[in-house]
Amino acid sequence: MARRRRADSQAEFQQRLLGWFRAHRRDLPWRHTRDAYRVWISEIMLQQTRAAAVLGYYRRFLRAFPTLRALARAREERVLKAWSGLGYYSRARNLARAAKLIQSQHGGRFPRLLDEALALPGVGAYTARAVLSIAYDEPLAVLDGNVARVIARREAIEGELRRPARWKQLQALADRRLDAKSPGDWNQAMMELGATVCTPRQPRCGACPVREGCRALRLGLADRLPERRAKSAPVRVRVAAAVLLDGAGRTLLVRSPANAAAQDDDRPAGLGPIFSRLWHFPAIVTSGDSRTDLERHLSAEFPLNGAARWQAIPAIRHAVTFRDVTIEPWLIHVEELPRGPGRIVALDAAGRMAISSASRKIATTALARIDQP
Ligand code: SF4
Numbered sequence: 001m002a003r004r005r006r007a008d009s010q011a012e013f014q015q016r017l018l019g020w021f022r023a024h025r026r027d028l029p030w031r032h033t034r035d036a037y038r039v040w041i042s043e044i045m046l047q048q049t050r051a052a053a054v055l056g057y058y059r060r061f062l063r064a065f066p067t068l069r070a071l072a073r074a075r076e077e078r079v080l081k082a083w084s085g086l087g088y089y090s091r092a093r094n095l096a097r098a099a100k101l102i103q104s105q106h107g108g109r110f111p112r113l114l115d116e117a118l119a120l121p122g123v124g125a126y127t128a129r130a131v132l133s134i135a136y137d138e139p140l141a142v143l144d145g146n147v148a149r150v151i152a153r154r155e156a157i158e159g160e161l162r163r164p165a166r167w168k169q170l171q172a173l174a175d176r177r178l179d180a181k182s183p184g185d186w187n188q189a190m191m192e193l194g195a196t197v198c199t200p201r202q203p204r205c206g207a208c209p210v211r212e213g214c215r216a217l218r219l220g221l222a223d224r225l226p227e228r229r230a231k232s233a234p235v236r237v238r239v240a241a242a243v244l245l246d247g248a249g250r251t252l253l254v255r256s257p258a259n260a261a262a263q264d265d266d267r268p269a270g271l272g273p274i275f276s277r278l279w280h281f282p283a284i285v286t287s288g289d290s291r292t293d294l295e296r297h298l299s300a301e302f303p304l305n306g307a308a309r310w311q312a313i314p315a316i317r318h319a320v321t322f323r324d325v326t327i328e329p330w331l332i333h334v335e336e337l338p339r340g341p342g343r344i345v346a347l348d349a350a351g352r353m354a355i356s357s358a359s360r361k362i363a364t365t366a367l368a369r370i371d372q373p
Contacts, residue, residue, distance in 0.1 A: 020209035021189030036110035036135035072103035080354035094122025134184035141174040146194025156215035240290035253279040276356040290328040306335035
């Protein structure tokens with residue numbers, strides 16, 4: 001009897017949520033396709049990025065790389081350029097690598113087996129389950145921050161959700177709740193509910209299609225669950241950057257070798273996360289006088305020939321994950337740009353290259369200051 005009641009309430013929960021989703025879902029371009037390649041691109045873009053911010057990038061990226069084959073054949077530089085501005089560039093690098101692997105090992109088709117999908121670079125449990133359920137109807141429940149919050153509230157689960165044991169418990173609950181007949185819609189419905197109704201702050205319980213049976217609502221805990229993660233204070237980083245400029249309006253961009261940059265990514269005060277391992281202006285982390293540190297860095301790495309005129313340009317604030325970065329750029333008018341590693345480009349063209357938003361801000365600020373006293 002009790003089992004039948006549970007099955008009934010489960011069926012009712014699924015029906016209500018799916019009915020609500022089908023009537024109220026946001027009209028997003030990736031919801032018009034079940035093509036695994038397109039679903040995969042959207043899921044990678046949506047990691048750490050809001051849907052509204054992804055829209056334009058999604059369309060442009062697919063115009064540039066309409067098929068997996070096109071992406072697999074593209075040079076990484078082109079992929080990074082199409083990604084430019086979206087941030088977290090490791091996502092684009094992994095996409096490019098994974099596309100090549102899919103092309104060579106899976107006949108150009110996103111794999112259908114969970115283990116094979118999980119073996120691709122940049123594809124974790126969430127992404128694999130999302131792509132396989134949406135594109136191939138595989139009965140796999142996703143668990144992301146939105147889904148975890150909905151489950152935690154419905155079941156009144158206390159404590160920090162991201163702890164490994166708790167996350168495992170939430171995945172098991174997500175699996176149990178899954179509507180295996182419509183896994184793609186179901187997963188999207190759970191995420192949509194978390195993104196638009198059961199939001200982190202002030203959940204709209206009055207408008208919730210599954211408020212019946214919600215334990216957090218009944219116990220008056222809806223806006224207290226889940227427990228907030230204690231935020232640590234941001235790490236403050238100061239960076240001195242050199243915008244070298246010759247008489248023809250050209251500048252020097254550099255890029256750290258991949259292995260050095262990857263190690264740098266792990267250091268709180270490393271340059272890797274700030275410039276996303278893309279082309280950037282010569283720069284150094286500084287704790288003293290930015291000009292003195294930069295002069296020392298340039299003479300060691302990019303020695304200048306002839307006279308140079310240094311012009312201070314306004315500092316730029318830039319936030320990257322837990323870092324609060326202040327960039328102190330210098331516009332350095334030189335007779336000749338240093339030869340050696342790096343790339344010489346017109347300063348006013350740098351913004352069109354695959355560079356991070358920090359580099360783009362430096363280029364824009366420098367361009368605005370040229371010829372000003
Ligand atoms: Fe979330 Fe409120 Fe709905 Fe419960 S009733 S699932 S807390 S929005």
